[in-house]
Amino acid sequence: MLGYLTKRLIQMTIVLWVVSVIVFMMMSFTGDPVFMVVPIDATDAEIAQARRILGLDQSLLVQYVKFLTSIFEGDFGRSYVFRQPALELILQRMPATIEMVLVAMAFAVIVSIPLGVYAGAHPDSRISKTIMAGSLFGISLPGFWVGMMLIYLLAVQWGWFPSSGRGDTVEVFGLRLSLLTTDGWHHIILPAFTLSLATTAIILRITRAGMMEVGRQDYMKFARAKGVAPRDVLFRHGLKNSLIPVVTIFGLQIGDLIAFATITETIFSWPGMGKLLIDSIYRADRPVIVVYLMLVALIFVVINFLVDLLYTLIDPRITLK
């Protein structure tokens, strides 16, 4: 276990380092951030001074080394635009995104697992075929379109839900949460549902494939021969045995949604970090982009680690090495 953790930590450090290098190099090919901070009528001297203050007059290598050393001092740079520490800026927005993603994942799991189990257990039934056809829509309909249709119908036409924003929030340990207010829930449902569609469809299909595979196994028939009721055969014996790929995809999807909920956040004006990313790219706000992408990498590594732990909980034959 200790060996595993050490290995995991080293792995994580390497991943983060590589991401920082790649992101840094890519940054130097995009627009010159100096023009984002100086006024339009700035003189050459003023531009040069701004460049010096931002440290952009030095070679890329020197910039990178400076960046790394300040990271070790706990300084992740300041946003050119907001003149605020980049990390702080992102962390402020993170709860909104995480909340939305968690609600979306909860939707996805609640819907996809039972339907997937059913469709896998009765692959030839008409209901299963309908479920599978429906899941194709979930995969192929673009999220922004679904989001806009939902806003148009449920918010604008019928007025059931608000069309944008986060609603009331409550501050808990310095985090602003909307899940503790009814108004917050009211606001989160549409964006979370939109965000959940593709994930629902993917997890459903994977669950179904797993259940079809597991359905052929002797222990499923043996469970029936023991007198176990069909539903318990599926959920108690079958589901757990098809869960490994489901958990894998679940982990990837959660990371993906947290990192790139951008489109949904933009459509619903959800004040999350995805919207911040888009704005920062637009304004060439390098420090924010760099920290953002490194944070995303960190999230992926951590989720990956949690998924590994889950594997061992699901299957006693898997050990952490």
Place this chain on the structure above:
Amino acid sequence: MSAGKQSLLEVRDLKTRFYTFAGVVNAVDGVSFTVGRGEILGLVGESGGGKSVIGFSILGLIDPPGKVDDGEILFDGTDLRRKSEKELQKIRGKDIAMVFQDPMTSLNPLQTVGEQIDEMLRLHSDLDARARRARCIEMLTDVGISEADKRLNNYPHQFSGGMRQRVVIAIAMIAGPLLIIADEPTTALDVTIQSQILKLMRRQVRERDASMILITHDLAVVSQMADEIVVLYCGKIVEKGPKQDLISKPAHPYTQGLLGSIPKLHGRQERLTQIPGTVPDVRNLPKGCNFRERCPFAQARCAEEEPEQISLGADRSVACHFPLEQELEP
């Protein structure tokens, strides 16, 4: 069934078919036999003969595209085919239990052995958790697993094949079934373990005065274990009768062929002849006797008429136009 014994299971004219894309498979085609209380019946035949399908038909576990189309399965006097799925769930495991061929795959890899044995008691008894645990330990010890209380927390992959089959037998026995269907319970195991497991099963069955249907392709196994033997070929019974009688005086050429493939341990001749030829395609059976193309005694009539079951005395019958009469040398 030997005379004087009460019958526990009576299968009458069972027909189970599979409606596949390639055609209809008459997997079990008009099979009738009786299992007496406390009796062990051996169901023998080559691969594809319909042995497993009979076992699953009895338990109502035939899945589409298969279907039990006809016949009666009288268990303790009532027809299982008329029972609802709910009623069958109460019978499965409690009154009729099954042991599968491959112990490596019949246990759920993600549940402890204890959970899997306990599931039977949760389903079929009113014992509380503590009593159930005690019962599980007792049962595991009974099938020859030492330190049973510790082993309950192990997972199947921590057991060897032979040990797993002991666990499966413990599961089958623990609810006190009247009938155990054992579908080739030892073929996946190596020879020394095979005989241990068979002895264990026989002891368990006899001690509880339960009955057993022992399915196997191996007449040698059946001749050690069974009281009665039913020989199947292409979904039909070709011969049945009490073990001793049937083995010493096989009346059907197919039975004789199977006997020829029993290695004789004591005799001088170590012959192990396979029956020449192969089982015909069940989707496309020939007219007349199904065994005709492999039968050394076939005559013109065999190609025309399908042989009916004819009685050879009290408990014996054979489906052959020209039953053999000579006694095999001992």
